[in-house]
Amino acid sequence: MKIPEKTISRLSIYYRQLQFLSQQGTFSISSKSFSELVGFKPEQVRKDLSYFGSFGKTGFGYNVQGLKLEIAKILGLERSKNVAIIGMGNLGAALAGYRGFEAQGFKITSLFDNSPHKIGKKYKGKICRDVSDFARIAKEEEVEMAILTVPAEALQEAAQIVVAAGIRGILNFAPVHLKVPKNVKVNNVDLASELKSLSFFVSGTKRD
Amino acid sequence: MKIPEKTISRLSIYYRQLQFLSQQGTFSISSKSFSELVGFKPEQVRKDLSYFGSFGKTGFGYNVQGLKLEIAKILGLERSKNVAIIGMGNLGAALAGYRGFEAQGFKITSLFDNSPHKIGKKYKGKICRDVSDFARIAKEEEVEMAILTVPAEALQEAAQIVVAAGIRGILNFAPVHLKVPKNVKVNNVDLASELKSLSFFVSGTKRD
Numbered sequence: 001m002k003i004p005e006k007t008i009s010r011l012s013i014y015y016r017q018l019q020f021l022s023q024q025g026t027f028s029i030s031s032k033s034f035s036e037l038v039g040f041k042p043e044q045v046r047k048d049l050s051y052f053g054s055f056g057k058t059g060f061g062y063n064v065q066g067l068k069l070e071i072a073k074i075l076g077l078e079r080s081k082n083v084a085i086i087g088m089g090n091l092g093a094a095l096a097g098y099r100g101f102e103a104q105g106f107k108i109t110s111l112f113d114n115s116p117h118k119i120g121k122k123y124k125g126k127i128c129r130d131v132s133d134f135a136r137i138a139k140e141e142e143v144e145m146a147i148l149t150v151p152a153e154a155l156q157e158a159a160q161i162v163v164a165a166g167i168r169g170i171l172n173f174a175p176v177h178l179k180v181p182k183n184v185k186v187n188n189v190d191l192a193s194e195l196k197s198l199s200f201f202v203s204g205t206k207r208d
Numbered sequence: 209m210k211i212p213e214k215t216i217s218r219l220s221i222y223y224r225q226l227q228f229l230s231q232q233g234t235f236s237i238s239s240k241s242f243s244e245l246v247g248f249k250p251e252q253v254r255k256d257l258s259y260f261g262s263f264g265k266t267g268f269g270y271n272v273q274g275l276k277l278e279i280a281k282i283l284g285l286e287r288s289k290n291v292a293i294i295g296m297g298n299l300g301a302a303l304a305g306y307r308g309f310e311a312q313g314f315k316i317t318s319l320f321d322n323s324p325h326k327i328g329k330k331y332k333g334k335i336c337r338d339v340s341d342f343a344r345i346a347k348e349e350e351v352e353m354a355i356l357t358v359p360a361e362a363l364q365e366a367a368q369i370v371v372a373a374g375i376r377g378i379l380n381f382a383p384v385h386l387k388v389p390k391n392v393k394v395n396n397v398d399l400a401s402e403l404k405s406l407s408f409f410v411s412g413t414k415r416d
């Protein structure tokens with residue numbers, strides 16, 4: 001069965017919320033309260049979960065810990081995953097030290113660049129290596145996903161190196177579309193899009 | 209009328225797609241093709257747009273340039289907006305130079321930190337100033353939105369400074385929830401959540 005992509009991205013949101021609830025010591029939560037927290041209708045949440053089995057009892061809501069573990073399994077988060085970053089500009093360096101990743105089960109293991117000024121340099125205790133060694137190193141270090149923080153003009157070439165090395169998950173920060181084979185999944189992070197929806201609220205409140 | 213937040217965030221996606229189409233020289237597009245490009249059902253797109261008037265003729269689709277301008281108006285993007293960044297670590301420095309912002313109508317005008325090592329330092333040609341001068345400088349430089357790239361433990365304090373200065377749009381990069389007054393809008397960027405949905409695909413394809 002084909003799972004809609006939107007379902008998968010909503011599952012990440014549910015998972016994050018369940019982590020918050022679990023940290024707060026919440027044992028169970030009604031489907032209504034949970035749906036308000038995540039910002040989707042109860043029917044939507046139920047439908048998303050129904051792809052993977054049955055969760056929650058009518059009238060009892062969700063068991064926080066149980067649902068969290070189930071979603072972790074679905075998303076493949078039961079074990080931590082190794083991630084490489086290609087492009088050690090400011091954004092790459094920031095992501096190499098971003099504390100939110102490790103807490104979510106992602107380990108930034110391998111850093112790459114093509115500039116002699118960056119190769120050999122340490123970022124957060126990790127040495128930046130030559131991207132032309134990507135395939136060998138990614139295999140040795142069991143890298144499963146790659147974050148691309150290269151300039152737009154270098155993006156397609158970097159993606160080709162990553163894809164040729166057998167990586168099937170790419171997180172792209174360049175504001176440019178990437179062409180990849182069908183079996184490779186690219187998520188694009190558009191840092192400006194979040195500002196755009198803020199812009200609406202800022203403009204709206206100004207009119208009051 | 210209250211516009212759903214999801215509608216606003218979908219409008220940002222429509223806008224970006226219309227920019228791509230416009231750059232490619234596309235004059236008009238069927239509602240079916242447009243809906244496929246943005247990844248939402250035609251009915252959803254139509255409903256989102258219907259909050260703001262009537263767009264597109266049945267059987268004719270959308271006029272790319274016209275719809276783009278209308279959405280720009282709705283989102284308050286007709287004129288460029290000044291944005292401040294608080295927290296000049298790697299992520300702040302990366303965002304100060306992120307080329308995707310300017311192209312979308314956001315101008316990073318003002319940089320702040322509380323560290324004497326950073327105050328006075330230049331990032332991408334802009335001087336980092338003392339965050340304790342935020343209110344005065346934000347007013348002088350007509351800042352309308354703030355990006356917070358401070359460590360989690362400094363987040364709430366930074367937010368208070370920004371809110372006290374009258375800023376009503378905050379983009380938060382710390383993986384922590386922010387408490388703000390009702391008339392202030394916070395968008396949280398969770399850099400790990402994008403990795404999580406990739407994780408599903410990477411795990412899924414491995415099972416093949």
